[in-house]
Amino acid sequence: MKNFLEKLLKIDRRLIFLALAILLVFPIVKPLGLPNLNLGSEVKSLYERIEGLPPRSFVLMSLDYDPATRPELHPQAVAILRHAFRKNLRVGILTLNAGATGLIEEIGERIPKDIAPEKVYGKDYVILPYQPNPVAVMTQMGMDLYQIYDKDRDGSPIRDMEVFKGIKNVKDMQLGICITGTAMLDYWIAYTGDKFKFPMAGGVTAVSQMGYAPYLQTGQLKGLVGGMKGAADYETLINHKEKGTSGIDALSLAHLMVIILIVTANIMMLWLKYL
Amino acid sequence: MSETMLIFGGWVAAGLTIFLFSFLYKDNPFFKVTEHLYLGAGMGWVFQTVLFQTWKPKVWEPLQAGDWTVLIPTVLGLSLVTQFFPRISWISRYGFTFIMGYGSGLVIPLTISTDLLKQIGGTIAPFMVSEISRANIGSLINGSIVAIGFICVLFYFFFSVEHKGVVKKASNIGIYFLMLYFGAAFGNTVMGRFSLLYGRFDDLYKYSAPKYFYATHVILAALVIYFVVDHFRKKKPEIEEEAA
Incomplete structure (x- = not known):
């Protein structure tokens, strides 16, 4: 028995990789439909905040994620956008991350196709071009956004667009949402949220989610969507299940495997040490 | 985007993903090529974005307009x-x-x-008195836990007083709060990494469709054949050396 356990503890780790790969691929090929019953309170806060906004309110979305964090953050962006359009809000999309421009192009193509085909570019939403130096952009957005953005991503002047009617800076907007895998949300909180009393919410990766808890406690963040689980929660709340929800099956199976491996390995270690 | 470009893009994406994952089996030239390509493509993308979305509208066009x-x-x-x-x-x-x-x-x-x-x-x-007068017990308990954790963790990182007596007890409690934080953060990290892996697998599944001419299957099979051939090719000289 002892020899067997020792051999098992020295198992080729590539077999564990293979098992994990099979567990993650299986629900993609054959979805299990495991329920997502525990919705995060901070996700609900963001949902309720958007739900409570009057029609034609302006929501600023800073999509600052690149392909490396796409699986976690893209479903969040799509779900929040879908909700905002459903509530007939005006949406301004921008990015301060050069790696995000391609993903924003994808969102720009999806809005008229399947996210909100009835919405009109320039009237209901606008996509602004990438800008470097995030801090300069954020502080300028608090004073006069046209000083930093005079054209949209296609080069059309934005000042006369219907979507910007009555908007001069973030004080005229009702909510800001930064979705990022970087520290960009920290900047938005400090340089726009706190400085100009602009209500901010965020969407972040699961890795950095814990670090934003203090901002939620103080009310500096009005809501937070964390990782693929957060995206799944939001999709459940808006009753439109997509990539976030389908990932829950795979995550649940993978977590189960990790728990089983940790418990088994500990029992084996204790067995070898004391028996 | 044309259909041909879409299919070509699918093949490139599936190929690069599989080549990067192949490192989990062992180091190989496909992984090396992809690794360098990743860095080069990333830098190229940022360069063209800055050139056309910053330098051109913020420098070149104003200069042409006489600013x-x-x-x-x-x-x-x-x-x-x-x-x-x-x-x-x-x-x-x-x-x-x-x-x-x-x-x-x-x-x-x-x-x-x-x-x-x-x-x-x-x-x-x-x-605060205003909060306590609302008799919000839940908020008070949460606030107490946060305050105790905050003070104890600060004690743990306060090195100008010798850690003994009450200070030692406080800093020990601080360690437990830190451990709870690290545990929660690590759990979230694991979930985050699995989400990213799931995202790549989801894309690989997409590219395995007939629309993409089974890109994932073909590339995966080709890589397996490479590893098998490489294994026997390296084994052959070893056998010859042993025979000599």
Whole structure:
């Protein structure tokens, strides 16, 4: 028995990789439909905040994620956008991350196709071009956004667009949402949220989610969507299940495997040490 | 995007993903090529984005319109490039001086306000008379836990007093709070990494469709054949050496 356990503890780790790969691929090929019953309170806060906004309110979305964090953050962006359009809000999309421009192009193509085909570019939403130096952009957005953005991503002047009617800076907007895998949300909180009393919410990766808890406690963040689980929660709340929800099956199976491996390995270690 | 480009893109994406994952089996030339390609493509993408979305509209177009004021920030920015030429690298100090002054003036007051004062305020807020009079027991308990954790963790990182007696007990409690944080953070990290892996597998599944001419299957099979051939090719000289 002892020899067997020792051999098992020295198992080729590539077999564990293979098992994990099979567990993650299986629900993609054959979805299990495991329920997502525990919705995060901070996700609900963001949902309720958007739900409570009057029609034609302006929501600023800073999509600052690149392909490396796409699986976690893209479903969040799509779900929040879908909700905002459903509530007939005006949406301004921008990015301060050069790696995000391609993903924003994808969102720009999806809005008229399947996210909100009835919405009109320039009237209901606008996509602004990438800008470097995030801090300069954020502080300028608090004073006069046209000083930093005079054209949209296609080069059309934005000042006369219907979507910007009555908007001069973030004080005229009702909510800001930064979705990022970087520290960009920290900047938005400090340089726009706190400085100009602009209500901010965020969407972040699961890795950095814990670090934003203090901002939620103080009310500096009005809501937070964390990782693929957060995206799944939001999709459940808006009753439109997509990539976030389908990932829950795979995550649940993978977590189960990790728990089983940790418990088994500990029992084996204790067995070898004391028996 | 045309259908041909879409299929080509699918093959490239599936191929690069599989080549990167192949490192989990063992190091190989496909992984090396993809690794370098990743860095090169990333830098290329950022370069063209900055060139066409920043330099052109913010520098080139204003200059063409006769706005010469943009030359001031442009020259300051270009001064940083002189770092590469030791004889004139002193010029870069002007650019750095501007960045340091501007950055410090902006960051210091806001960081103190956002990350220090507001956080201290948030820790005290549940114990204010107005909050207590509302008799919100849940908020009071949460606030107490946060305050105890906050003070104990601060004690753990306070090194000017010897850790013994009450201070030692407080810092020990601080360690438990830190362990709870690290545990939760690590759990979230595992979930995050699995999400990213799931995302790649989801894309690989998409590219395995007939629409993409079974890109995932073909590339995966080709890589397996490579590893098998490589295994026997390396084994052959070893057998010959043993025979000699």
